[in-house]
Amino acid sequence: MRQPTTASSGLLATFLTLIDAHRPAVQQERCFQRLTMLTVGLLCAVSRHTLTQVLVSLGLGDLDWSGAYRLFSAPRIDYAVLVRRFLRETLPHVTPEQPYLVAIDGRQFPHPSWRMPGTSWLHNPTSPPFKRGIRRAQRFSHLAWLTPPTDAGDSRALPLRLIPAFPAKAVRPDAVTEHPDWPPRTEWEAGRDQLRWLRTELDAAERCDQTVLGIGDGAYSTAKLWADLPERVTLLARCPKNRALFALPVPATGRGRPRKYGERAKTPQAWLQERTGWTEIRLPVRGRLVPCTYRVEGPYLVKGAPAQPLMLFVVKGIDRIRNGRRIQRKPTLWLVSAVERDDQWVLPFPANDLLAAAWQRWEIEVTHRELKTDFGAGESQAWSPNGTILSVQWRVWVWSVAVLAGYRVWGMTAGPLRSLGRWWRGQRRWSFGTLWHGYRQELWGLPEFRPRWTATPTTWTEILETHPPWAAALLGSRRT
Numbered sequence: 001m002r003q004p005t006t007a008s009s010g011l012l013a014t015f016l017t018l019i020d021a022h023r024p025a026v027q028q029e030r031c032f033q034r035l036t037m038l039t040v041g042l043l044c045a046v047s048r049h050t051l052t053q054v055l056v057s058l059g060l061g062d063l064d065w066s067g068a069y070r071l072f073s074a075p076r077i078d079y080a081v082l083v084r085r086f087l088r089e090t091l092p093h094v095t096p097e098q099p100y101l102v103a104i105d106g107r108q109f110p111h112p113s114w115r116m117p118g119t120s121w122l123h124n125p126t127s128p129p130f131k132r133g134i135r136r137a138q139r140f141s142h143l144a145w146l147t148p149p150t151d152a153g154d155s156r157a158l159p160l161r162l163i164p165a166f167p168a169k170a171v172r173p174d175a176v177t178e179h180p181d182w183p184p185r186t187e188w189e190a191g192r193d194q195l196r197w198l199r200t201e202l203d204a205a206e207r208c209d210q211t212v213l214g215i216g217d218g219a220y221s222t223a224k225l226w227a228d229l230p231e232r233v234t235l236l237a238r239c240p241k242n243r244a245l246f247a248l249p250v251p252a253t254g255r256g257r258p259r260k261y262g263e264r265a266k267t268p269q270a271w272l273q274e275r276t277g278w279t280e281i282r283l284p285v286r287g288r289l290v291p292c293t294y295r296v297e298g299p300y301l302v303k304g305a306p307a308q309p310l311m312l313f314v315v316k317g318i319d320r321i322r323n324g325r326r327i328q329r330k331p332t333l334w335l336v337s338a339v340e341r342d343d344q345w346v347l348p349f350p351a352n353d354l355l356a357a358a359w360q361r362w363e364i365e366v367t368h369r370e371l372k373t374d375f376g377a378g379e380s381q382a383w384s385p386n387g388t389i390l391s392v393q394w395r396v397w398v399w400s401v402a403v404l405a406g407y408r409v410w411g412m413t414a415g416p417l418r419s420l421g422r423w424w425r426g427q428r429r430w431s432f433g434t435l436w437h438g439y440r441q442e443l444w445g446l447p448e449f450r451p452r453w454t455a456t457p458t459t460w461t462e463i464l465e466t467h468p469p470w471a472a473a474l475l476g477s478r479r480t
Contacts, residue, residue, distance in 0.1 A: 012442040015405040021089060022401075025082040034071055039398050042375075043439045049376020049395065072391045073384035079393055083161045086400060087201050090145050090158065093407075099213040099234070099349065100202060101146040101357055103157055103364040104194055106165060106187040106219060108137040109378025109392065117388045120170035138378070140392065141165045141190030143198065144364045146215075147407060149356060153284035154412045154429055157363035158400045159371075161197065162393050165190035173385040182385070188225045191216060199230045208232075213349070215361045221335055223304030229337060234348045236358060239312065239333040241269035245300040248309065248345075260306035268333040271297060271314045278316070281352060285359045287428050291318065292355055299338050299345035309338040309345045313354070334358060367399075370432045375399050406435045417441070 019036055026032040041054040051072075055065050071077065094100055111119045118138040127133035141164075144157040168184035185193075195214055202210055212233045214220075221237040229235055247262030274295070282289040293316040299309035313334035318327055336354060338345040347354065371377040377399070380391040410416070415430035417438055427434070 011405060011409050011438050014409050015402060015439065018089060018401045018405055022082055022085045025078045025085060026076060027078075028076065031071060031076040034067060035077065038068060038071070039401075040443070042395065042398050043402065043436065044443060045376070049379050050381060051391065069382075069387070072382060072394065073387040075386045075390050077390060077394065079390060082393075082397055084201060086397065086404075087145075087160055087198075088205060089404060090160075091205060091207070094148060094210075096207055096210050098148060099211045100198070100207070101148070101213050101360070102160065102198065102215070103144045103146055103361050104191045104214055104216045104220060105142050105144075105364050105368070106190070107140050107142045107162075107368055108135075109140070109372070110135055110137045111378070112136055115171060116383060117171050117173045117385055118164060118166050120167050122167075138170075138388075138392075139165045139167070139187070141187065141194055142364065142368070142396075143191075143194040144367060146357070146360050146363060149284075149360060150412050151284065152287045152412075153356065153359070154286055155360045155363055156403060156407060156412075157360075157367045158403050158407075159367065159396045160400070161194060162396045163190055163194065164389055187219050188222045191220050192225055192228055192230075195233050195235075196230050199233055211348070213357060215357055217361075223302045226302060226305035226308045226310065226335075226337070229308060234337050234339075236334055236336045236354060239268055239335040241333060242267050243333075243335075244303060245310075245312065246302070248299055248301065261301050261303070265300055268312055268314060271295065271312075272316065272331055279351070281355075283352070283356050283359060285356075290359070294351065294355060296347065296351055302335075310335045311338045311345070311347055313351075313358075315355070332358075371396060371399055374432060374436065402435065402439065403432070406430065406438070 016036075019039060023032055026035055037058065038051070038054055041058040042049060045054050045057040047053055051068055052061075052065065055061055055063075055068060108122055108125065113119060114136065116138075119136050120139075121134050122137050122139055124133040124135040140162050142159060143161045144159045147156045147158070149155045164182070165185055165187050166182065167186070170184070172182060195212065198212055202208070202212065212230075214233060214235045216235065216237045218238040218240060220235065221239055221243075225235070245265040245268070247265050249259040249262045252258040278293050278295050280291065280293050283292050284290075295314050296311055297314065298311040300312060301309060313332075313336065315332045315334070317331040318329040334354075336347065339348045340346075375395060375398075377392055377395045380387075380395070382388045382391040406415075410430055412429050414427050415434050415438065417430075417434055
């Protein structure tokens with residue numbers, strides 16, 4: 001008998017070790033074993049990732065599935081403990097001297113139902129900008145940890161916490177009156193709560209001196225969020241090109257109430273017309289050096305947040321020819337919360353580090369795509385007040401644990417798995433499709449999945465008998 005050889009040895013063992021580290025989130029051992037079983041089944045499912053399909057992938061489609069559904073509707077899982085334990089698992093990868101880098105964004109999971117809890121009419125982000133549309137969906141706030149970038153500018157976004165950000169007009173179950181997960185809140189309010197939670201958990205983990213650096217899009221550049229920003233939290237957010245900015249007020253000398261704002265400053269877009277005062281650098285981003293021309297202006301204030309000075313980043317666009325292709329990149333504008341040093345308001349971190357962190361924010365968009373297309377986040381058909389939220393949170397948690405295990409075993413390399421074929425030139429770093437293939441390769445090598453291994457058959461008839469045709473189909477489902 002020939003034993004199975006897997007190039008990704010250690011991946012599954014690290015994954016199961018991480019799951020065992022989250023044991024305090026489930027009180028009963030029986031429920032924890034069921035949770036582990038469903039977690040492994042979620043990695044094996046290759047079609048829709050509903051809970052029923054996960055059970056079918058495990059060969060349990062003919063058995064009673066009510067216990068699996070009660071795991072989320074009861075609920076049997078303490079999500080607060082679950083995300084707290086996962087946060088502690090990320091801390092060994094970040095030194096206390098480094099800023100804890102996170103990205104924050106809102107995410108919609110479409111559901112056409114008019115009765116599913118949490119659904120409401122929301123703006124459709126896939127509609128064209130010149131004619132915005134709407135759709136029925138559930139809205140969540142996603143807080144993701146960005147791994148420390150390598151020298152080549154590689155990073156990963158691992159979801160830390162997913163909380164609902166349902167609007168006031170979302171469908172609310174009749175049984176829910178004062179549920180902690182059901183308060184109506186806007187996207188920026190949910191983002192503020194995420195940053196507060198992270199700051200509290202880092203303090204509890206004896207990381208009081210570690211600064212949190214959050215990166216968000218324009219939805220988190222509101223004056224209310226700047227005014228209510230938690231202490232020891234730095235926020236870097238996209239800025240509208242016509243944002244009204246004000247200089248700091250001149251200290252009052254006479255009678256009357258002191259002014260909160262100074263004179264009106266230039267709009268962020270107007271700085272693009274300046275010819276001097278620019279700095280040119282090259283940032284390492286995903287294995288290549290990206291030219292960047294920027295300037296820093298400020299400090300400024302925005303209406304509604306007079307106590308939080310801000311610094312403005314103005315980054316020029318790019319329009320050039322490279323390898324026969326025209327590269328166009330629009331200008332970007334960023335606001336970052338300033339800090340006071342030697343009686344002056346300055347940048348909280350070096351400009352190069354902030355711009356490099358802004359580039360890494362794209363990793364959360366890649367995470368959103370993989371969660372929805374390959375991992376089925378939002379495909380669950382849960383109708384209970386707890387299940388409609390926890391079933392989505394559980395899928396995102398499984399994805400985070402699986403990616404963290406891959407990060408610990410493979411780092412940022414290409415991974416040890418073989419190529420898909422002669423036509424494939426390989427990859428510089430492992431993709432998520434490579435990661436899922438690595439897990440399935442190790443799972444199918446276990447005795448519980450494949451009781452015997454034989455030598456490679458010589459005839460086509462023997463190949464069909466010993467190696468089912470679906471094995472090639474599953475390999476073909478892997479995305480590079």
